[in-house]
Amino acid sequence: MIKQGAEITIVPSGRLEEMKLSGLAGIRGIIIEDLCYNGRKNKGCMVCLDTPYMGEYTWFIPVESIKIKE
Known part of the structure; x- marks a missing residue:
């Protein structure tokens, strides 16, 4: 579970590329909603970015592209 x-930090992944959102790689943000629960087909999180991407701050990021800051 992601808090x-x-x-x-958003990292490159095949899923991010499939979504045509490779430009998000390297951008930092904060998790605002965890969408990785059982039964969900597309697991990931809603993330509020530090800087807007295509004019938006809030994006769905697949779990494969999420690297939690330690």
Whole structure:
């Protein structure tokens, strides 16, 4: 389970590329909602970015592209 409020960095992944969101790689943000529960087909999190991407701050990021800041 990923904690709400955790700081993350978006890393490249095949899933991110499939979503045509490779430009998000390297951007930092904060988890605002964990969507990795059982039964969900597309696991990931809603993330509020530090800087806007395509004019938006809030994006769904697949779990494969989330690196939690330690």
